[in-house]
Amino acid sequence: MTGRCLSYFYYYTKYHYEFTITNPSFKSVFYLLQTPPSHSGTLYVVATPLGNLEDITLRAIKTLAESGAIACEDTRRASILLKHLDITGKKLISYHNYNEPRAIGQIVALLEDGTDVSLITDAGTPIISDPGYALLHTLHERNLQAIPIPGACALTTALSACPLPVNNFFFAGFLPHKKGRKTRLEFLAALQATFVVYESPFRIMKLLDELDRVLPEAQIFIGREMTKIHEEYITGTIEEIRQRLADGKTRGEFVVVVHPAGKKQSNQKRDYADHH
Numbered sequence: 001m002t003g004r005c006l007s008y009f010y011y012y013t014k015y016h017y018e019f020t021i022t023n024p025s026f027k028s029v030f031y032l033l034q035t036p037p038s039h040s041g042t043l044y045v046v047a048t049p050l051g052n053l054e055d056i057t058l059r060a061i062k063t064l065a066e067s068g069a070i071a072c073e074d075t076r077r078a079s080i081l082l083k084h085l086d087i088t089g090k091k092l093i094s095y096h097n098y099n100e101p102r103a104i105g106q107i108v109a110l111l112e113d114g115t116d117v118s119l120i121t122d123a124g125t126p127i128i129s130d131p132g133y134a135l136l137h138t139l140h141e142r143n144l145q146a147i148p149i150p151g152a153c154a155l156t157t158a159l160s161a162c163p164l165p166v167n168n169f170f171f172a173g174f175l176p177h178k179k180g181r182k183t184r185l186e187f188l189a190a191l192q193a194t195f196v197v198y199e200s201p202f203r204i205m206k207l208l209d210e211l212d213r214v215l216p217e218a219q220i221f222i223g224r225e226m227t228k229i230h231e232e233y234i235t236g237t238i239e240e241i242r243q244r245l246a247d248g249k250t251r252g253e254f255v256v257v258v259h260p261a262g263k264k265q266s267n268q269k270r271d272y273a274d275h276h
Contacts, residue, residue, distance in 0.1 A: 040144055041068070041111040044118045045132070047125040047151030051228035053084050055152045061085055063149050068115035071095040071107055073122045073130070081120075095119070097131050104135050111144050118149075125153040129173040129198055155196060158223035158255035161233055165259060170195040175207070182210075189214040194259045201250040205242070211258060212238045221257040228252070 044063045049055040064070060064082065069091040072078035078092055095103040110117050121130045139146050159166045172188055175181050175197055188195045199207050204222075211218055220241045225231045230252075234244050 039114060041113070041115045041117060043107070043111060043135070043139060043144065043146040044116065044149050045126050045136075045146060046118045046120050046149040047153060048081060048120050048123065050123045050152050050154055050157065050226050051231075053081065055227055056085070057149070057151050060149050060151055061087075064090075064118050064120075066116065067118040069093055069107075069110055070118045070120060071103065072120050077122050078120060093117075095131060095135075100131055100134055104138055107135060108138060108142065108144070111139070112142075123152075123154070125151065128153065128155060152227070154198070154223075154226060154253070154255050157226050158221070158233075158257065159196070161223065162221045162257050163235055164194060164219055164221050164257055166194055166257065168193060169257070172197045174198045174200075177203070185210055185214055188258070189260065192260055194257065197256050197258070199254045199256055201252060201254070204245065204250050204254050204256075207256065208238050208242050208245075215258065215260050217261065219259045219261065221259075223255040223257075225252040226255070 044067060046060050046063055047057075048060065064085065065087050067090070070078060070082075071093040073094075073096050075092045075094050082088070082090060093103055093106050095107070107117055107119075119126050119132060119135070121132075124130075126132050127136065136146055155171060159169070170188065170191055170193055172184070172195055175184055188197075197207070201224075208220075211220070216238070218238060219235070220238055221233070221235045222241060223231075223233050234241055236244070
């Protein structure tokens, strides 16, 4: 009888990782275990400093140190950060818009082989206006895990110092350089709500001219070189911002917060926000 029971349960465990039986006759419990499948690796989406290298979390440092590989936009910039953190011997995978399909293949192969991989960007939080969506979509389809390691982000850093109403806002990221730019700005203007865009130093004056056409009464907040030595935050009308930037202070990427209302309405909304 015992032999038949064991034979039956041996066959049964081909399809179950764990099975427990109780034989009333012998009052004993058998634990029949099948070797579990090997575990796949995890992708950690790690936020890194915007400029000041001290703006990194302890958890981010630990995650980078323990990952088997690190995917990054620029391996040279990543090497500078890792050297500062005394992290050495890491496999670096170049991952940017121009090699995305190949890089995704490399990352997926490592994860499926059981290797943990960290994804970082040149500065701030990955995925937000940076490569990464296609990678996360691929991982989702393959049932591979991605875990965020939160930290510095240009968007939230700027908003945290913005004196305009930002309790609700629309984030538009980088605007198209040419085709679709005018249509996109008209869409944002029609929202009649605060919106945020990223802009390069080469197009910031052009953006102010464009905003002057679609939202001439707008209040603007600009953050540039955030967390760096020459960081600057400016609030004013489009013309006031234009004059402040006319002296050539257009280096570094800009976070631009646009509130469509004039100054009077902006103050009214701020008063409402302060009391609710």
